Amino acid sequence: MQRDSASLDVTRRKLLQAAGAGSVLLAFHLPLRAAPAAGEAKPTFAPNAFIRIDESNKVTLVMPQVEMGQGIYTSVAMILAEELDADIAQVALEHAPPSDTLYGNPTFGIQVTGNSNSVRAFWTPLRNAGASARAMLVQAAAQQWKVDPASCSAAKSAVTHAATGRVLAYGALVRDASKLTPPATPQLKDPANFTVIGQPLKRFDTPDKVNGKVVYGIDVMLPGMKFATVALCPVFGGKVGHVDDSAAKQIPGVQKIVVLDDMVAVTGDHMWAAKKGLDALDITWNEGPNGNVSSAEIWADLRAASQKDGVVAKAEGDVAKFLGQGDRLDEAYELPFLAHATMEPLNCTVQLTKDSCEIWTGTQIMSRVQGTVAQLTGLPLDKVTVHNHLIGGGFGRRLEPDMVLTAVRVAQQLDGAPVKVVWTREQDIQHDVYRPVYRDTISASLANGKIQAWKYRVTGSAVIARWLPPAFQKGIDIDAIDGAADIAYDIPNLQIEYVRAEPPAVPTGFWRGVGPNNNVFATECFIDELAKKAGKDPVAFRRDMLGKTPRLKAALDLAAEKSGWGQALPARAGRGVSIQTAFGSFIATVVEAEVDEHGEVRLRRVTAAVDTGIAVNPDTVIAQIQGGLIFGLTAALYGEITIDKGRVQQSNFHDYRMLRIDEAPQIDVHLIKSGEAPGGIGEAGVTASSASLRNALYAATGVPLRRLPIDRAALAGKKNA
Amino acid sequence: MATLKINGESKVFEATEDTPLLWVLRDVLGLTGTKFGCGIAQCGACTVHVDGKPVRSCLLPVGGIGDRAITTIEGIGATPAGASVQKAWLDLEVIQCGYCQSGQIMAAAALLAATPHPDDADIDAAMAGNICRCGTYVRIRDAIKRAAAARAA
Ligand code: FES
Ligand code: FES
Numbered sequence: 009m010q011r012d013s014a015s016l017d018v019t020r021r022k023l024l025q026a027a028g029a030g031s032v033l034l035a036f037h038l039p040l041r042a043a044p045a046a047g048e049a050k051p052t053f054a055p056n057a058f059i060r061i062d063e064s065n066k067v068t069l070v071m072p073q074v075e076m077g078q079g080i081y082t083s084v085a086m087i088l089a090e091e092l093d094a095d096i097a098q099v100a101l102e103h104a105p106p107s108d109t110l111y112g113n114p115t116f117g118i119q120v121t122g123n124s125n126s127v128r129a130f131w132t133p134l135r136n137a138g139a140s141a142r143a144m145l146v147q148a149a150a151q152q153w154k155v156d157p158a159s160c161s162a163a164k165s166a167v168t169h170a171a172t173g174r175v176l177a178y179g180a181l182v183r184d185a186s187k188l189t190p191p192a193t194p195q196l197k198d199p200a201n202f203t204v205i206g207q208p209l210k211r212f213d214t215p216d217k218v219n220g221k222v223v224y225g226i227d228v229m230l231p232g233m234k235f236a237t238v239a240l241c242p243v244f245g246g247k248v249g250h251v252d253d254s255a256a257k258q259i260p261g262v263q264k265i266v267v268l269d270d271m272v273a274v275t276g277d278h279m280w281a282a283k284k285g286l287d288a289l290d291i292t293w294n295e296g297p298n299g300n301v302s303s304a305e306i307w308a309d310l311r312a313a314s315q316k317d318g319v320v321a322k323a324e325g326d327v328a329k330f331l332g333q334g335d336r337l338d339e340a341y342e343l344p345f346l347a348h349a350t351m352e353p354l355n356c357t358v359q360l361t362k363d364s365c366e367i368w369t370g371t372q373i374m375s376r377v378q379g380t381v382a383q384l385t386g387l388p389l390d391k392v393t394v395h396n397h398l399i400g401g402g403f404g405r406r407l408e409p410d411m412v413l414t415a416v417r418v419a420q421q422l423d424g425a426p427v428k429v430v431w432t433r434e435q436d437i438q439h440d441v442y443r444p445v446y447r448d449t450i451s452a453s454l455a456n457g458k459i460q461a462w463k464y465r466v467t468g469s470a471v472i473a474r475w476l477p478p479a480f481q482k483g484i485d486i487d488a489i490d491g492a493a494d495i496a497y498d499i500p501n502l503q504i505e506y507v508r509a510e511p512p513a514v515p516t517g518f519w520r521g522v523g524p525n526n527n528v529f530a531t532e533c534f535i536d537e538l539a540k541k542a543g544k545d546p547v548a549f550r551r552d553m554l555g556k557t558p559r560l561k562a563a564l565d566l567a568a569e570k571s572g573w574g575q576a577l578p579a580r581a582g583r584g585v586s587i588q589t590a591f592g593s594f595i596a597t598v599v600e601a602e603v604d605e606h607g608e609v610r611l612r613r614v615t616a617a618v619d620t621g622i623a624v625n626p627d628t629v630i631a632q633i634q635g636g637l638i639f640g641l642t643a644a645l646y647g648e649i650t651i652d653k654g655r656v657q658q659s660n661f662h663d664y665r666m667l668r669i670d671e672a673p674q675i676d677v678h679l680i681k682s683g684e685a686p687g688g689i690g691e692a693g694v695t696a697s698s699a700s701l702r703n704a705l706y707a708a709t710g711v712p713l714r715r716l717p718i719d720r721a722a723l724a725g726k727k728n729a
Numbered sequence: 730m731a732t733l734k735i736n737g738e739s740k741v742f743e744a745t746e747d748t749p750l751l752w753v754l755r756d757v758l759g760l761t762g763t764k765f766g767c768g769i770a771q772c773g774a775c776t777v778h779v780d781g782k783p784v785r786s787c788l789l790p791v792g793g794i795g796d797r798a799i800t801t802i803e804g805i806g807a808t809p810a811g812a813s814v815q816k817a818w819l820d821l822e823v824i825q826c827g828y829c830q831s832g833q834i835m836a837a838a839a840l841l842a843a844t845p846h847p848d849d850a851d852i853d854a855a856m857a858g859n860i861c862r863c864g865t866y867v868r869i870r871d872a873i874k875r876a877a878a879a880r881a882a
Contacts, residue, residue, distance in 0.1 A: 278755075635864035669870065
């Protein structure tokens with residue numbers, strides 16, 4: 009696959025030397041469509057969309073997936089460098105430009121970073137890309153030396169012919185290798201011979217993050233740029249009525265007041281002027297039909313919907329018959345709306361002229377951003393340039409193009425000068441796409457201490473139907489039921505159902521942990537209640553039903569051992585376990601927590617045993633589990649967006665609380681060595697957190713909470729759970 | 730015209746006295762290492778030092794700063810505590826998305842400058858104002874202890 013190398017050339021970009029990371033060159037945030045300048049080393053060996061090598065021996069690796077903290081740039085570089093036998097300390101990294109053809113995520117068919125699948129989806133394509141390029145370089149050297157390619161070897165960006173001691177750097181082979189045809193099926197390395205993959209490599213993106221040098225989308229500065237901030241109608245779907253801007257216009261630094269049908273923006277010389285200007289506007293909103301929507305109504309609707317039969321997504325054995333036998337238990341578990349609250353508030357910088365549009369932002373969906381901007385502006389696709397950036401937190405929020413479209417609509421009212429639109433935290437939280445409310449209901453029957461029938465119904469919004477319509481088949485949201493259908497336990501009779509129930513007015517979207525968040529929570533809470541009914545220890549009860557999932561059983565054993573499962577704890581302290589196969593990783597988690605007489609919870613310790621197959625960068629896997637656990641525990645302890653009069657009631661971190669360092673537990677992550685293909689890890693810690701916490705509180709108090717966030721009054725015994 | 734002493738240099742700029750230092754740094758002077766997270770002193774992303782003390786720049790009007798010395802993330806590496814914190818942060822690979830980390834590093838550097846051997850309670854007190862949405866707290870705690878040990882050695 010020959011690529012237009014001009015579109016990706018590095019010339020006009022300053023290559024930033026990453027202090028402390030050897031000589032890894034980072035070309036982040038700089039224009040990706042720069043024309044090649046005179047004097048740049050030419051030609052370039054570009055055997056595929058991911059690799060470019062020039063005659064100066066510079067190896068540039070193009071990152072198909074976006075870096076938002078999950079360490080993917082380092083992991084992708086490691087996979088490519090491993091099979092390419094490139095010197096990992098000398099590679100340059102570059103953001104991919106928008107292109108579904110070249111950089112589409114194999115799972116989704118479009119260019120998207122999400123679902124914890126970057127390593128899983130790109131594992132084989134990247135290995136092939138690296139191995140194919142390596143084979144061509146080796147062949148080029150062998151031809152030059154007139155020897156058998158099999159007698160040559162490659163390492164550290166050079167080919168060696170050991171018998172004669174000859175060595176050629178990749179840069180010297182660029183011309184010859186470019187003339188060769190890539191092998192149809194490149195020979196991949198035996199994982200036993202990996203020298204890069206599996207090493208705890210230092211991340212490439214972090215050195216510039218300790219000194220303020222890194223440029224996120226929100227940090228973009230352009231000559232003549234104006235700063236803007238926006239206000240949308242506080243009621244979902246409402247419109248602007250009347251705007252009195254007389255006071256705002258008096259504020260020094262305010263430039264322009266932009267009034268559109270559904271939002272108002274103020275531009276200024278800096279964010280403070282824009283914000284003060286916006287605050288000084290007297291806006292009357294037409295609230296529209298949603299002015300009475302409330303959480304109470306949404307929950308009543310959801311509970312009613314969950315009584316209906318759902319579309320059957322999976323059925324095995326005879327559930328109806330066996331649910332009627334043995335000891336039966338029926339429970340329901342409920343999860344609230346959640347905002348993403350990425351640390352970097354939503355933002356986008358736009359320069360729009362008559363015949364082009366440039367976008368600077370951080371997005372998880374490069375090509376979709378480009379496409380929707382082209383649609384909005386009527387410009388041809390190739391006149392829309394998207395400069396992606398390192399992202400200050402995605403968590404699914406940046407799977408949406410709304411911030412970009414809003415910024416472009418503001419820019420349409422300006423005169424072609426660049427404008428940076430930054431959301432206040434209040435707007436960011438009150439105009440999110442929210443993790444939907446879900447209600448998962450489960451019925452099961454026990455025989456001889458094991459589950460013999462299991463009926464599981466998920467009721468909630470079908471995010472996938474909006475976000476990826478072709479994937480919404482037969483009325484089933486494959487994400488919402490993912491963790492339910494993929495159940496790890498040996499259960500002879502089971503049925504999984506889905507009921508679509510869209511909340512009125514409130515937009516819903518993907519949120520870190522996605523469907524498995526509700527599935528793992530409901531399943532693992534319910535399993536603890538079944539264990540109690542069966543009179544069994546929660547670990548032993550699970551262990552006896554994991555015959556078909558030995559990797560999970562091994563993780564459970566390790567977590568039990570490392571957490572001191574079964575050892576005595578003080579009064580009102582407890583351990584809770586949960587297990588999962590979500591995202592293709594096998595994880596068992598034990599949370600140890602205590603509850604005071606007011607129902608306040610203190611997290612004592614978390615132990616996780618993780619089998620994610622081959623851990624490309626083991627330290628990154630550990631970091632993702634640690635961070636994911638904190639993210640999930642935050643939601644379990646505090647996270648809830650509520651709606652009153654059609655508005656989100658929370659607005660900033662004082663009422664949408666985050667776990668802080670003084671509340672964070674000790675976290676011990678134990679990786680299990682494995683030669684299996686890599687699993688996903690970015691979201692797995694989130695889904696691992698909430699049921700294990702809840703089960704710890706169940707053990708500590710005997711109170712079976714069945715909603716999140718946790719109810720402190722119920723834990724204090726002041727009301728029923 | 731106003732003047733502030735930032736990272737040892739005099740910076741002249743134009744902004745009304747009520748403008749928070751955060752926006753002067755970021756939007757007027759182009760020192761974008763200091764981050765906006767909440768605007769209401771809840772997250773710590775905007776932390777800078779004023780005469781060595783950690784301050785939330787999102788609520789600090791420039792008119793009241795006078796000739797006190799401001800240090801930002803761009804300048805903290807020049808201080809011994811700052812340099813040791815930055816090194817420990819990289820050694821232990823604390824950072825994920827990194828957006829909160831300017832503020833975390835500024836808070837940690839101020840802590841170590843004032844309390845060379847912080848215990849867990851000191852760390853809690855000094856760092857609880859800084860939210861990390863990526864959940865890097867475990868490593869932040871370890872890195873502060875490592876930086877403290879390195880400075881003692
Ligand atoms: S932006 Fe100042 S504390 Fe959050
Ligand atoms: S590293 Fe992402 S918010 Fe702290």
